[in-house]
Amino acid sequence: MCSKWRKLYGQSLDDTEVPFTEEDYRRRKHHPNFLDHINAEKIVLKFGKTAKKFATYVVASGLQYGLEGGILHAFFKMAWLGEIPALPIFGDGSNVIPAIHVLDLAGVIQNVIDHVPKLHYLVAVDESVHTLEDLVKCISKNTGPGKVQKVPKENAFLTKDLTQQCLDHLLVNLRMEALFVKENFNIRWVAQTGFVENINSILKEYKQSRGLLPIKICILGPPAVGKSSIAEELAKYYKLHHIKIKDVISEAIAKLESIVAPKETGEGEEEGEEEEEEENVEDAQELLDGIKESMEQNAGRLEDQYIIRFMKEKLKSMPCRNQGYILDGFPKTYDQAKDLFNQEDEEEEEEIRGKMFPFDRLTTPEFVCGLDASDDFLKERVMNLPESIVAGTHYSQDRFLRSLSNYRDINTDDETVFNYFDEIEIHPIHIDVGKLEDAQNRLAIKQLIKEIGEPRNYGLTDEEKAEVEKKAAEDRLAKEAAETAEREHKEAMEMAEKIARWEEWNKRLEEVKREERELLEAQSIPLRNYLMTYVMPTLMQGLNECCKVRPEDPVDFLAEYLFKNNPEMQ
Structure with missing residues (x-):
């Protein structure tokens, strides 16, 4: 919401000398594009009136910086990496950007909680009147190449770390003054005088928060x-x-x-830079x-x-x-x-x-x-x-x-x-x-x-992360394919070994059976010789007699005949 204050409150874009204060809430006229913002404010304030337990406020804060960088993170990163000869300023850079350190904004909120003021609309900004050019030059001088370059606003869309919302914030042109906060709140300011005057402590915070230690x-x-x-x-x-x-x-x-x-002096060089x-x-x-x-x-x-x-x-x-x-x-x-x-x-x-x-x-x-x-x-x-x-x-x-x-x-x-x-x-x-x-x-x-120890930098970019993830996926697929091939090879080897063992077992079983048959045959020779020598001749005679006599009980007759005509008995 803070990126659209001048449109939202009907203030002229050219009237940057007159700061926006809490008093301007009374005469504001919202832009049709920001009807949802106004409705949200009305709902919050209405809820505060109906539910007596709550005190509701609308705080219009400047763009936040400090600690991990906030809205200026993209410029910090470009400057720290040092991959470009000059930091870009989108447009002419003369637009005034209201800002506040994130810890100072927290101090304002804490004072609202502690004091519960009667005024429900508050402005929270530091005392600076910095343009986009002031901010970018300060970052470039203190942590970058020391140079800036003005580029068309359209080039801002080529910067990967800048979203449409970030660009809307950076291109806003509005002076704000927190009169009520300044006169009624007791805040231990971290950067009351603004970004440029406190750049050293802000840089220290930023590097420590993101682990950017040399x-x-x-x-x-x-x-x-x-x-x-x-x-x-x-x-x-x-x-x-x-x-x-x-x-x-x-x-x-x-x-x-x-x-x-x-x-040779170039036509595009600025006198200040020269x-x-x-x-x-x-x-x-x-x-x-x-x-x-x-x-x-x-x-x-x-x-x-x-x-x-x-x-x-x-x-x-x-x-x-x-x-x-x-x-x-x-x-x-x-x-x-x-x-x-x-x-x-x-x-x-x-x-x-x-x-x-x-x-x-x-x-x-x-x-x-x-x-x-x-x-x-x-x-x-x-x-x-x-x-x-x-x-x-x-x-x-x-x-x-x-x-x-x-x-x-x-x-x-x-x-x-x-x-x-x-x-x-x-x-x-x-x-x-x-x-x-x-x-x-x-x-x-x-x-x-x-x-x-570990590196202390921004780490991999999105492209490098995608490349690492792609390589990791390829390595994982290759590893899985190798494991599958190894497993299939192992299973094939085990199956071949099992078949070989089965065939060997069958071969040995047939060999055992053959040896048993030969042993039985060898052991049956004396019995066959005895039968052929002593039993068969008498048996044949008994059968012949049985056929001639035709007794009623042939078996009993034959047994009696063999007993009577046993060669050993004779």
């Missing part, structure tokens, strides 16, 4: 121990910026050269000359003072402040670490030995990893590298041995870079890569992820 990692160790490969994998996993000395120096020199080089981006060309030229002179005097190497300066600028850049960084192989010495991470506003007095000296928490790493391995392990690893990789790099024999010896010499002193971190209570994670016996450093990466 992860700052420093990986140190001897040459060929695997610093860059591990840093690269961690940078992908945590979506951090992989910072290498060579890249930082190249970027800094390129930036100085672009400042010194003559520029003034903000204007650099001191003379200072840039002087610094560039000093860099070139230093490199000429040191055989192409740059002095520490320049490296530290460029590194500090990189670590304080907005992308590193937002997401964090992985510092690859730097600083190398105690003094470099102290110069890089010290507080710039600290006094130049010598700190007492043993007392923790001040350091810049904004740029100092949260996790320090010390990789190490024996010299023999590192030499063997470099010797096994392909010639195409070794050629022209610091892995060539002379350069590698010199770098390795230099690293060992530096880290045998009393003041090493690891001592520095121990002194400021950031205790390094030491990993012996040689003992892990893992050429791809997967075990070291897994151990570091366990120590560092």
